Amino acid sequence: VYVLILVTSMVKTGKAFTTSIMGSNFYRRQPKAFVPKLSSHCSSGLSSGNNLCMYIADDGVSKVDQKMLQLQNKQVPPKSHNIDDAEAMHGMPWKTSIGSIHQISQENNEENKHKSPVDNGVPLLYMPFWEWQMSFMKDNLTNLRVVPCSDATIHRHDYHYNENRWKKARIVNLCFQSEEYRKIRMTYYDAGDKTQVFNCLWYPHPKYNLPVLGVDLLAFNQKKYLTIVDFQPINDKEEDHMCTYEHLLKPIRDDYQNLKGRMSNKFYDENFFFSDQMVFSRFEDQSIIYDELYPAFQRYLTTHVDLIKRNKPSESLGDMRFVLERHAAYDTYSAERDPALGLLSAMFGRDWSEGFMHDFLFDMSDNENEVC
Incomplete structure (x- = not known):
């Protein structure tokens, strides 16, 4: 997933923090890969995939080539914490917002003396989504393991956590x-009642020519809400994937009338990297x-994992290279238009934010001004 929409009618914070699935003209400029086309039929079975190192050094070799070398050499990512320890390292799942904590610390009168932070009315709206996804991944994915969000031997910054205590924001x-997946990234951004964001992006293992799963859930001032959940195509046509999938999404989307909105074409073209069955909505009713x-x-999420497991993985290196090239195109397309950089820079500094954008959020993106 990942994968966000810029909404001018929302507050400036919302305008800045749309962190995943935006578009640009980059997609049109991408050359088509000259590799064998993958089969277009669904099949059953799931074989054990090879591990992929998450991060690669900039030594002049393309990111796709380096990922392919990792596949061929069966390289594994560096050791990290177990799942529960990794989540708990920064107190996740949080129970109180940084805005609530701040409010309590500033109000020492007798009335607030015994009041817990959550009572001050700053909910972590999307924390139940985080918690459900964590549980779902543990129960349904094969050999799920934590990989670092950054590598100290390559990157200058740590992307696991950042906080601006003065402005009361944390990520x-x-x-x-x-x-089944070469990368699943999860992000929670908490800025009290001003902004709450849950973002995740699921990249299938390159043995699967299937869409990326992107989720972007945003809340601004507890008044404006923006929602995106989509199987984001990596090919021009749905039938160019290993299996068609929109027919699986339509009955789900049809059940939720408030989630059937359409995106504006003002800032991006919904024909690229978006499906016709995207859950999209702007609303004010919490x-x-x-x-x-x-x-x-x-x-x-359940349907996406089922889709992966129903398809037989390709063992062709040409097929896998094609998928990685499409992932790289998707990452560059997204990073190029992502307006989150302004907010992130204001909160956490330009250097950290540029690295975060290209080295974690969209780590296969081309970056002419790469900051490692």
């Missing part, structure tokens, strides 16, 4: 691999989050 990230969005989110 936490986790990254995983499994036999009840929609748990009445409709939460079950739709669960059903989309």
Whole structure:
């Protein structure tokens, strides 16, 4: 997943922090890969995939070539914490917002003396989504393991966590691999009642020419909400994937009338890297989050994992290279248009934010001004 939409009618914070699935003209400029076309039929079975190192040094070799070498050499990512320890390292799942904590610390009167931070009315709206996804991955993915969000031998910065105490904003990230997925990244951004964001992006293992799963859930000032959940195509046509999939999503989307919005073409072209069955909505009624969005989110994630497991992985190096090239095109396309850089820079500094954008969020993206 990942994968976000810039909404001018929302507050400036929301305008800045749309962190994943935006577009540009880059897609049109991408050369088509001259590799054998993958089979277009669905099949059954799941074989054990090879591990992929997450991060690669800039030594003049393309990121796709380096990923292919890792595949061929069966390289494994550096050791990291076990899943529970990795999540707990920065206190996740958080129970109180940084905004709540700040409010308590500033109000020492008798009335607030025995009041817990959560009572001050700053909910972590999307934390149940984080918690459900963590549990779902543990129960349904094969050989799920934590991989570092950054590598100290390559990157100058640590991308697992950052915080601006003065402005009361914090961001936490986790990254995983499994036999089914080469990368699953999760991000929670908490800025109190000003902004809450849950973002995740699921990249299938390159043995699977299937869409990327992107999730972007945003809340601004507890008044404006923006929602995106999509099987994001990596090919021009749905039938160019290993298997068609939109027919699986339509019945789910049809069950939630408040989630059937359409994107504006003002800032991107929805024909690129978006499906026709994308869950998309802008709304002001908070009840929609748990009445409709939460079950739709669960059903989309479950369907994506089922889709992976129903298909037989390709053993062709040409097929895998093609998928990695499409992942690289997707990452560059997304990083080029992602407007989150402004907010991230204001909160955490330009240097950290540029590295975070290209070295973690979209680590296969081309970056002419790469900051490692």
